[in-house]
Amino acid sequence: MPITYTSGEQVEVYQFSVPVTVLVPVTALFLQAWLPRQFPFFTMFDLPLLVTVFFAMARRNPVSGLLTGAAIGIFQDAVTGLPIGVNGIAKTLVGYGASSLGVKLDVENMGARLLVTLVFYVVHETVYFMVARGLVALNLQWSWPHELGAALANAVVAVVLFFVLDRFKQRT
Amino acid sequence: MESLLGRYKNLIVLVVVLFAQVLGLAVQVKRTTDTDSSRLIRVWAVGTITPLERTLGWVQSGAGGMWHNYFYLRGVRAENRDLKQQIEQLRLEQVRLKEDAEQARRLQALLGFKEQFISQTVPAQVIGTGGSEQSRVFFIDKGDSDGIKPDMAVITVDGIVGKVLKVFRSTAQALLINDQSSGVGAILEKSRLQGIVRGTPAGEVVLERIMTDETVQPGEAVRTSGGDRIFPKGLPVGVVTRVSNGPDLFLNIHVRPAANLSKLEEVLVVTKLEEKEPAPSETAPVRAADILAQRLPSVPDKPAAEDANKPKEGVAPTSPTTAPKTAEANVTTNGAPAAIEKSQAISAPAKVAGASSPAKPAASNSAPSKSRARAPGPLKPAAEQGSAPPTVKVAQKVPAASKPKPPSPPAVPPPAKPEDGPQ
Numbered sequence: 001m002p003i004t005y006t007s008g009e010q011v012e013v014y015q016f017s018v019p020v021t022v023l024v025p026v027t028a029l030f031l032q033a034w035l036p037r038q039f040p041f042f043t044m045f046d047l048p049l050l051v052t053v054f055f056a057m058a059r060r061n062p063v064s065g066l067l068t069g070a071a072i073g074i075f076q077d078a079v080t081g082l083p084i085g086v087n088g089i090a091k092t093l094v095g096y097g098a099s100s101l102g103v104k105l106d107v108e109n110m111g112a113r114l115l116v117t118l119v120f121y122v123v124h125e126t127v128y129f130m131v132a133r134g135l136v137a138l139n140l141q142w143s144w145p146h147e148l149g150a151a152l153a154n155a156v157v158a159v160v161l162f163f164v165l166d167r168f169k170q171r172t
Numbered sequence: 173m174e175s176l177l178g179r180y181k182n183l184i185v186l187v188v189v190l191f192a193q194v195l196g197l198a199v200q201v202k203r204t205t206d207t208d209s210s211r212l213i214r215v216w217a218v219g220t221i222t223p224l225e226r227t228l229g230w231v232q233s234g235a236g237g238m239w240h241n242y243f244y245l246r247g248v249r250a251e252n253r254d255l256k257q258q259i260e261q262l263r264l265e266q267v268r269l270k271e272d273a274e275q276a277r278r279l280q281a282l283l284g285f286k287e288q289f290i291s292q293t294v295p296a297q298v299i300g301t302g303g304s305e306q307s308r309v310f311f312i313d314k315g316d317s318d319g320i321k322p323d324m325a326v327i328t329v330d331g332i333v334g335k336v337l338k339v340f341r342s343t344a345q346a347l348l349i350n351d352q353s354s355g356v357g358a359i360l361e362k363s364r365l366q367g368i369v370r371g372t373p374a375g376e377v378v379l380e381r382i383m384t385d386e387t388v389q390p391g392e393a394v395r396t397s398g399g400d401r402i403f404p405k406g407l408p409v410g411v412v413t414r415v416s417n418g419p420d421l422f423l424n425i426h427v428r429p430a431a432n433l434s435k436l437e438e439v440l441v442v443t444k445l446e447e448k449e450p451a452p453s454e455t456a457p458v459r460a461a462d463i464l465a466q467r468l469p470s471v472p473d474k475p476a477a478e479d480a481n482k483p484k485e486g487v488a489p490t491s492p493t494t495a496p497k498t499a500e501a502n503v504t505t506n507g508a509p510a511a512i513e514k515s516q517a518i519s520a521p522a523k524v525a526g527a528s529s530p531a532k533p534a535a536s537n538s539a540p541s542k543s544r545a546r547a548p549g550p551l552k553p554a555a556e557q558g559s560a561p562p563t564v565k566v567a568q569k570v571p572a573a574s575k576p577k578p579p580s581p582p583a584v585p586p587p588a589k590p591e592d593g594p595q
Contacts, residue, residue: 033301033302040434081307
């Protein structure tokens, strides 16, 4: 039996106003570019990824999720100076995965959010690493301790960030 | 068919979007020029982000300036006193270095060496970063409209920082030297071994292409070699921190950058480099009276005394923190490393005095240049403090004829008594 995204019986489907849809990702991208200048350690966080996961899980629509991920990723690539598409591909897959998972799981509680973000951060980094090395020939180094530490840090930030962003949700 | 499309709609959209991006990547990797198809996307993205960064940076610097300039002035008097003493010592050293530089220029002219000089720089403020661990870039608030072009060197008074990567209308993106895709021609200061400074994926800086049979000691300074045609020769790159055997018969030399790459605020973009043969300045005869006038102490008259105070005011523009804020491009070469000092000595007079030949030290001192005209002030007798051209000439010409005698200490005024701070 196909899952309908608007059933509303088991999962809630949310939408966002246009200003929120535009301004939240732009703010995340701006903070991602600006905060490392003040706090260099901030490069370990990936706010655009967290926003992608949030929108994807809230909308619970894979097409919407992957398109949001693609747009945010491409925008991020344009700012970082890397070839456009490296972050785009990684975030497209994360957007698709997060929205697909959001259909099947209750991602409203704190523990699920922490775990989902942690997993998707690792997925994102893996895809990013593969694309950067395989397609763009960037010389990246994979370090499990670093990636897991960053995943945990991002997951903790995500719990707080999602709590704030919940205020902008509109029930369909 | 329709049911099939409807059933796999999500998957089809995913594949299409991924395929489009992979295709885009392939096109970008093939085209290495800046006129690629991604240019428009970058312009939009940067155009969206940088105005916010610029505004926030402006607010932040305004608030910070208010706090530091009007409220938090603890220790300013002591710092002022220390700085004044330091200025006096640096002036002494400046005279000695000037003599050495003159001698080097004479020798280079004899050998027909060509040298690169920084003749113009544009001060810029760092307004943002790339925000990624994989790409070490930053944005500055100057762009195409300010004369910034790709591949221009970006430096600070401490050392080199990177090069301009992409230029937009009013902003530019620069690549740090610790990015893995950067490369800088470098030379070890003592051993004169040449290599390439590169960034690592972890953001460290390493010096490559030095054979394992060479000896490199930690603590040795690394400078630019000028071989990359981006950075002029002699700018500080950093200091060797660790040396180990690397792969392929090359040493693995870790370098601590001279500039603090993680806390950049103001930088200088080298917009103009000149390559010329240094011309010796001692071709004109030196009068014995001029030499004596420089060496013998004399009583300053009133106008000279006024001028003697000027260097204290003139110190401010030479500070690395204030220099980049000025609008004029060549002002910011003050206080810069050796190569920048040379550029002042040679190119600044040409611009100010309008002389065709840049190597006219006499003109350089007599011209109303912002820092040069005042810098040697306290080291000279009173007669020189005014506008007496013959004695000013001596300051440049003496080293050739009468170098053995260093500037006599009595000519240097004793360190000024601590004065009130800016309160």
